[in-house]
Amino acid sequence: MNFGVIPETFLERVALWRRLVPIPILDLLFGPLKARIIMAGVRLGVFEALRDQSRTAAELADALRLDRVAIELLLRALTQVQYLEERKARYGLSPLARRAMVAGAPTELTGYARWNETQWRILEQLETLARTGRGADFHETSRDQQAWGHYQRAMLEVARFDAATLVRLTPIPAGATRLIDLAGGHGLLGAAICRRHPPMRTTVIDLPQALEHSRALAREAGHSDLVDHREGDLLNDPLEESDVALLANILHHFCPTQVTALLGRVRAVLRPGGTVAIWELEAPRSGSRADHGDLVALFFRLTSTSGAYHGTQYARWLAAAGFSAVRVLRPRNSPGRVLVVARAGASDSRRPRGRLFGLRLPFIR
Numbered sequence: 001m002n003f004g005v006i007p008e009t010f011l012e013r014v015a016l017w018r019r020l021v022p023i024p025i026l027d028l029l030f031g032p033l034k035a036r037i038i039m040a041g042v043r044l045g046v047f048e049a050l051r052d053q054s055r056t057a058a059e060l061a062d063a064l065r066l067d068r069v070a071i072e073l074l075l076r077a078l079t080q081v082q083y084l085e086e087r088k089a090r091y092g093l094s095p096l097a098r099r100a101m102v103a104g105a106p107t108e109l110t111g112y113a114r115w116n117e118t119q120w121r122i123l124e125q126l127e128t129l130a131r132t133g134r135g136a137d138f139h140e141t142s143r144d145q146q147a148w149g150h151y152q153r154a155m156l157e158v159a160r161f162d163a164a165t166l167v168r169l170t171p172i173p174a175g176a177t178r179l180i181d182l183a184g185g186h187g188l189l190g191a192a193i194c195r196r197h198p199p200m201r202t203t204v205i206d207l208p209q210a211l212e213h214s215r216a217l218a219r220e221a222g223h224s225d226l227v228d229h230r231e232g233d234l235l236n237d238p239l240e241e242s243d244v245a246l247l248a249n250i251l252h253h254f255c256p257t258q259v260t261a262l263l264g265r266v267r268a269v270l271r272p273g274g275t276v277a278i279w280e281l282e283a284p285r286s287g288s289r290a291d292h293g294d295l296v297a298l299f300f301r302l303t304s305t306s307g308a309y310h311g312t313q314y315a316r317w318l319a320a321a322g323f324s325a326v327r328v329l330r331p332r333n334s335p336g337r338v339l340v341v342a343r344a345g346a347s348d349s350r351r352p353r354g355r356l357f358g359l360r361l362p363f364i365r
Helices: 010-017 023-043 057-064 068-080 095-100 110-123 126-132 145-169 188-196 208-221 256-269 292-304 311-320
Strands: 084-087 090-093 178-182 201-206 227-231 242-248 270-281 324-329 337-343
Touching: 023 068, 023 110, 057 068, 068 084, 068 090, 090 095, 110 145, 110 292, 126 292, 145 188, 145 208, 145 242, 145 270, 145 337, 178 188, 178 256, 188 201, 188 208, 188 242, 201 208, 208 227, 242 256, 256 270, 256 311, 270 292, 270 311, 311 324, 311 337
Parallel strands: 178 201, 178 242, 201 227, 242 270
Antiparallel strands: 084 090, 270 337, 324 337
16 A cells, blocks of 8 residues: 555646656645644544534634634645535535544544644654664653543554454454453453453553553443453563463564563463464565555654564564464455464363464465
8 A cells, every 4th residue: 555646637647647747746745734634624623513514614614713714725625635525615524534533433533633743743753763763752751641642542543443353363262261451552452352252351451651541441432341451561560361462553662672572471471272462563574675564664663763573573573482373464454464373382172262273264365
């Protein structure tokens, strides 16, 4: 998947083919501008104000106490990027905005839009990363509780896209009762697995800054009945005995020595036949052609000074930690994602419930 200039007319296609289009100007101007107007639409309440009815620019300006001229410019820009629709000078939500940019939408991403304000500031430090090799680790440096709140809500919104895949592909040992969700925040992913495999419960272990918001998000999302939250440092504090360990979107924050140390700690607390599941955005294999995974790797290097890894690296680290039956899965409905699962030893009496260990599935590549 890539992003770039998309011609909309025959003449634009010809101009692009003849290299008459100044692509760098479009990338530098319209890329940031598109992100910023979407963020403004959330922060200013534009999308929410159009939830139930279309309005003119003047009506919207009066309702939100905004400048009439400026808000019409913003509305027209949001229409051009297909987040709004305009009919007879009245603006309403497009199908895309109705699915994602209002509270309670099926794939709501308003929290992510607000969290992007913090990510925007982090991106300004890219040159510092290039000069020093040091990223801006939000987890270590930020004391802004509002930003932490946006961050946790954004991660909940992202997790909704992943939950069904993890539920389907994570092997669960027969008789399992306990899952630990490491740095799981809101706990949705672990809770989704537990709901499929009663009487399992999950314990989220995360930083205090995260848990201040995570418990409320779990209640709001309707899975707090399955989740316990505990404050802890994954690299140092004790981990409780469990049947399943879920490490979703966390290992990219750790350097390789920290990853191997953490996987060793997980192996020590998993019961015989237990499952470990790693779910991550994947970096390209070393030496391969550049692709969108390189953007992911750069982003995580900037935001945590560590970075994304390839699935085979996770597999090697799991094997080195003493896990068996290691599998690297790339679900086709989750492009750019990798799921690496393994088992803590072998036990005939605790064979996993599922279809993954020792079986190649047709929808996995």
